[in-house]
Amino acid sequence: MAESARPVRRRQVLASAAAGAALLALPGKAPAQGGAKKLAGVTLNISCWSAPYPKYLADYIPEFEQATGAKVNYETPSFPIYNQRMDIELSTKSDAHDVINVTFIYSGRWIGAGWVTPLTDFLSDPKHTPADWGGDDFLPGATAAFKDSQGRLCAIPWIADVQMAGASRYDLIEKAGMKLPDTFDEMAAMLKAVNRQDNTSAFLVENHYGWSFIPYLQGFGGDVFRKPPNDLMPLLDTPEAVAAADFFCNMLREYGPDGVLSYTYDQVVETLRQARANYSTNNETFLVQMGLPESKSAKTCALSLMPAGPKGRFPNVAAHGWGIPVGSRNKEAAWEFITWAMSKELGLRMFRDHGFSSVTRRSIIDMPEFRQRMMINGTDVAKLYIDTLNLGAKGYTVYRTVPPYPPVDREIDIAIQSIVSQQKTAKQAMAQAQQNALMQLKRAGVKL
Amino acid sequence: MAASKAAGWSAERNRAFRLGLSPALLVLAVVTLGPAVYLIVTSLTPLTPVNPATALDFSEPLQNYSSALTTDEFLHSVWVQVELSVVTVLTQLAAGLGLALLLDRPSRLLEAVRTSFLMPMVLPPIVVAIIWKVIYTPDISPLHHLLAWFGLPIHSLITNANTAIWAIAVADTWEWFPFTMLMVLAALQMVPKEPQEAARIDGASAVQLFWHVRLPYIRSTLVVAALFRLIDSIKAFPLIYVLTDGGPGGATEVTNYYAFVQTFNFSYWGYGSAIAVLIVLGVLLLSLAVNRMGGEAIDD
Numbered sequence: 001m002a003e004s005a006r007p008v009r010r011r012q013v014l015a016s017a018a019a020g021a022a023l024l025a026l027p028g029k030a031p032a033q034g035g036a037k038k039l040a041g042v043t044l045n046i047s048c049w050s051a052p053y054p055k056y057l058a059d060y061i062p063e064f065e066q067a068t069g070a071k072v073n074y075e076t077p078s079f080p081i082y083n084q085r086m087d088i089e090l091s092t093k094s095d096a097h098d099v100i101n102v103t104f105i106y107s108g109r110w111i112g113a114g115w116v117t118p119l120t121d122f123l124s125d126p127k128h129t130p131a132d133w134g135g136d137d138f139l140p141g142a143t144a145a146f147k148d149s150q151g152r153l154c155a156i157p158w159i160a161d162v163q164m165a166g167a168s169r170y171d172l173i174e175k176a177g178m179k180l181p182d183t184f185d186e187m188a189a190m191l192k193a194v195n196r197q198d199n200t201s202a203f204l205v206e207n208h209y210g211w212s213f214i215p216y217l218q219g220f221g222g223d224v225f226r227k228p229p230n231d232l233m234p235l236l237d238t239p240e241a242v243a244a245a246d247f248f249c250n251m252l253r254e255y256g257p258d259g260v261l262s263y264t265y266d267q268v269v270e271t272l273r274q275a276r277a278n279y280s281t282n283n284e285t286f287l288v289q290m291g292l293p294e295s296k297s298a299k300t301c302a303l304s305l306m307p308a309g310p311k312g313r314f315p316n317v318a319a320h321g322w323g324i325p326v327g328s329r330n331k332e333a334a335w336e337f338i339t340w341a342m343s344k345e346l347g348l349r350m351f352r353d354h355g356f357s358s359v360t361r362r363s364i365i366d367m368p369e370f371r372q373r374m375m376i377n378g379t380d381v382a383k384l385y386i387d388t389l390n391l392g393a394k395g396y397t398v399y400r401t402v403p404p405y406p407p408v409d410r411e412i413d414i415a416i417q418s419i420v421s422q423q424k425t426a427k428q429a430m431a432q433a434q435q436n437a438l439m440q441l442k443r444a445g446v447k448l
Numbered sequence: 449m450a451a452s453k454a455a456g457w458s459a460e461r462n463r464a465f466r467l468g469l470s471p472a473l474l475v476l477a478v479v480t481l482g483p484a485v486y487l488i489v490t491s492l493t494p495l496t497p498v499n500p501a502t503a504l505d506f507s508e509p510l511q512n513y514s515s516a517l518t519t520d521e522f523l524h525s526v527w528v529q530v531e532l533s534v535v536t537v538l539t540q541l542a543a544g545l546g547l548a549l550l551l552d553r554p555s556r557l558l559e560a561v562r563t564s565f566l567m568p569m570v571l572p573p574i575v576v577a578i579i580w581k582v583i584y585t586p587d588i589s590p591l592h593h594l595l596a597w598f599g600l601p602i603h604s605l606i607t608n609a610n611t612a613i614w615a616i617a618v619a620d621t622w623e624w625f626p627f628t629m630l631m632v633l634a635a636l637q638m639v640p641k642e643p644q645e646a647a648r649i650d651g652a653s654a655v656q657l658f659w660h661v662r663l664p665y666i667r668s669t670l671v672v673a674a675l676f677r678l679i680d681s682i683k684a685f686p687l688i689y690v691l692t693d694g695g696p697g698g699a700t701e702v703t704n705y706y707a708f709v710q711t712f713n714f715s716y717w718g719y720g721s722a723i724a725v726l727i728v729l730g731v732l733l734l735s736l737a738v739n740r741m742g743g744e745a746i747d748d
Contacts, residue, residue: 084712091497091715113498258586259604261696276587403498407714418697421609439519443716445494
């Protein structure tokens with residue numbers, strides 16, 4: 001069980017007790033007659049990459065253990081380590097894990113290879129899923145990536161990860177007589193105006209550029225592949241891609257903090273919360289943490305839509321979901337955990353206790369309480385969230401779920417690093433990325 | 449008659465030896481040769497776990513090798529490896545030798561200092577990497593703060609393509625100079641006193657004493673230490689994994705790190721195996737050279 005360093009508040013204890021009692025009363029989860037609990041003696045091994053949601057979830061897992069008698073081994077390694085480890089575990093059909101996160105970027109690969117159990121039978125069986133659990137409550141955009149070729153759902157999304165923009169020191173932007181930018185041009189002007197004001201770097205994004213750069217690539221009219229998922233000819237050396245890389249890397253080089261290339265997603269979040277960097281195009285789940293009470297930027301932060309490029313606005317939209325590896329020996333218990341973790345009740349509690357807002361249940365998003373709480377310093381974040389999801393529904397993120405994308409993702413990382421560190425020009429680096437991507441696709445057996 | 453009896457007994461004895469040894473040899477073959485043979489066989493296939501049938505696809509057996517040898521990233525990784533190995537071996541030798549010379553005195557204080565110098569070598573590599581990650585992260589680095597305080601601010605060393613490899617080399621040297629220091633110290637203590645005394649009486653300076661008397665005695669130790677470190681430098685991994693992830697832009701991606709990424713991040717197991725075979729071949733050649741040079745140095 002992952003330990004949480006967060007101090008337990010009285011409100012949380014009371015809420016947990018109440019929810020525990022409610023959980024015990026749920027059909028199918030109450031202790032069996034004679035006192036034996038339903039999953040007594042079962043050990044569930046659960047893994048997810050380290051993000052706010054899985055960290056918050058750790059606080060509630062003892063309730064699940066108490067209610068069901070199951071023992072839960074829960075781990076949350078960092079994103080790259082998680083994906084690497086899970087890719088190997090799944091490929092060997094290992095029984096090491098019972099519940100895993102199906103990572104968006106690997107969803108096509110893992111589900112396509114048949115490494116993740118379809119959940120349709122569980123969902124349609126009242127013995128396993130109470131009728132009021134609400135399997136159809138999840139956002140269609142969030143579940144789309146988790147369906148196999150037969151349309152069977154293979155993971156329940158715990159996050160709709162949408163990309164927005166945010167400033168930790170909006171006061172500095174206002175002081176410069178500006179607003180949060182709506183276009184790339186406005187963004188460049190704003191960053192120039194506020195850079196190094198009050199010892200704050202103007203711009204920061206995480207160093208996973210295969211994620212953070214793509215909205216700029218698409219905003220300039222470029223793309224990763226010609227027409228995914230059927231035509232995977234890479235388009236990394238087009239004039240649009242070169243222009244996008246040039247723009248993006250200039251912003252990083254000119255306005256990023258020292259060592260900008262080394263900032264991982266968790267470092268970015270902490271830097272924004274400490275207000276040591278100002279503006280970031282980043283995931284909503286990270287940006288809203290600037291508004292939490294313990295953040296130094298709580299009173300000065302502001303959020304907006306991802307700025308639009310000359311060819312439009314293309315914020316990343318992704319989802320991650322709980323799934324069951326085909327090798328698991330505890331599939332029913334694993335599903336029990338998933339229905340608990342993704343219940344509306346627990347989703348609401350996580351939102352109320354921790355402010356977790358990247359929820360995937362429509363019924364929660366539509367609650368007035370959600371809309372009201374998601375007002376951060378006058379910004380209606382819930383509206384931004386829904387607007388971004390609607391943009392994502394256009395389908396421009398399909399490139400991300402094609403099985404051979406991960407190596408191309410790394411080639412993009414390398415290209416951006418080469419440009420920012422001035423080893424290559426944008427044109428040279430993107431030409432190299434194109435050549436390497438072609439080699440990677442050939443190695444993956446893709447016919448171009 | 450007697451001779452034929454002796455020959456028969458000898459043959460019996462050899463047969464018994466062979467029989468006795470065969471289980472151990474069999475286990476050894478399974479444990480050591482088995483994986484190596486499997487690695488070579490895998491390197492002749494496009495094996496990827498997404499498509500298990502590729503394990504038996506020998507239609508283009510040399511495809512992985514030709515692909516590696518024509519891929520810029522692989523060739524670049526070999527060059528980075530050479531750079532890193534040369535720099536780290538030379539700096540570790542220089543630091544180890546210098547400190548060993550300074551510490552080669554009978555003194556309790558120096559003994560304590562000697563022991564403290566061994567600490568980096570016994571730390572788990574990942575702990576060493578984390579220590580240097582802190583030192584190289586500008587926001588939290590005591591080094592960066594100190595230099596800034598003296599009016600000599602420096603930019604991040606691990607995100608600059610010109611300094612990243614040096615930053616790793618410094619961390620690697622800090623971790624492993626105690627090894628060369630220990631070996632040289634042991635060798636220095638074996639140098640006979642008489643020629644040193646004689647040289648001093650003849651008025652030799654400290655440099656002359658070192659160059660003409662002590663160095664010839666410890667030369668073979670230096671060669672062996674260098675060769676050990678050279679072979680070990682090819683295994684550089686934790687520092688690169690934690691500090692730079694092979695970046696920026698592949699500037700610190702050594703060959704084994706490249707193989708690791710291709711194999712474990714992208715699941716190109718066949719291709720990764722081919723690179724591993726190439727690394728093994730490289731190390732084998734290096735070992736042969738080591739054997740030869742080490743032997744020559746010792747003969748001298």
